[in-house]
Amino acid sequence: MAVVAVWKCDRDGAMFDNKKDAEEHxxxxxxxxNITSLIERHVDGLSEAMGEEIGLxxxxxxEVLAKxxxxxxEALLEEDEAPVQRNDEMSSHEGSVTPLAANL
Known part of the structure; x- marks a missing residue:
């Protein structure tokens, strides 16, 4: 049995195979x-889900927003290299999560 080190993000439970990626996430x-909180304080009538989606x-x-x-x-209008995941797609964290499975 091998021991695999993983880092878990306590905010959403995402797991990563290195500390740097976990901290970045x-x-x-x-x-x-924090962006969601700002938006919710200044935009009346916005649903919590929509506020979270905008914040994410x-x-x-x-980086593009800062540019x-x-x-x-015009940087905001350039095509994304990879589409941004929606809230309902966030649970998979594809590409950055170390899959955990029992060796059979």
Whole structure:
């Protein structure tokens, strides 16, 4: 039986095979939560789910958003290399999660 080290994000339970990716994911989720809080305080009538989705979108696209804020607004209109996952797709965390399975 092999022992595999994994890092688990306590915010959403996502598991990663290295600490750097886990910390990056956790920071992104913290930013998303703070953006969501900001939006919910300033936009009346927005559902909680929609606020969370917007927060995650902006947090995941933070580099492009920063570029746009620094004078390149067209950066927001450029095609994504990979589409941003919606809330209902977030549970899979494809590509960054170490699959855990028993060796049979």
């Amino acid at each position: 956790d920071k992104m989720l913290e930013l998303a939560a 979108l902006l947090a995941k696209r933070r 746009a804020c620094k004078g390149k607004p």
